[in-house]
Amino acid sequence: AQKITQTQPGMFVQEKEAVTLDCTYDTSDQSYGLFWYKQPSSGEMIFLIYQGSYDEQNATEGRYSLNFQKARKSANLVISASQLGDSAMYFCAMREYSSASKIIFGSGTRLSIRP
């Protein structure tokens, strides 16, 4: 069964608009971490933001914020004021306490910013 689900294979957004990338997850662990990574066409994986399962506040990092809804098991990434350089693949990922080391990635969303 899919542990991390990203239902948007691709999205087009106008520059300067806000965009929400969806992510839902499945775990029976009480302790887990959620991550978002950006992968430009050059291939490197860039860590964007982290949300812990016990964090009460939604994580924010500059223009990135994570809309964490624990009961719904969703961890959507919100990018405010999108820029052309935001065009990339975005991956949602999870690490469960019980699985110790492994980070599991979703299938990704390709975001394209229109000028």
Added chain:
Amino acid sequence: GAVVSQHPSWVICKSGTSVKIECRSLDFQATTMFWYRQFPKQSLMLMATSNEGSKATYEQGVEKDKFLINHASLTLSTLTVTSAHPEDSSFYICSAREFDRVDQPQHFGDGTRLSIL
């Protein structure tokens, strides 16, 4: 901080050749390193997890004898694709983590594009 260096960036070689890819943590000691494979327009697939000084843990379906992983020190892990064939062509990317805590992000190298002719 938390820089991971992966070398080489590109490899093109003939079928039957063995290829070694290096992954180094430059400014931290990595207790755990990970090797992923990524096909075009797909997600990262974890191949194996390696801890310094011990044998790597391979994911189901990954051939241990085909993909040899060595984690000789806290800053270096290597992936050797033995007797590579065209179907092994892919993007290989390593990552490393300093502490074994659930909130620790993995830091990634820039990846290696492997093309087997």
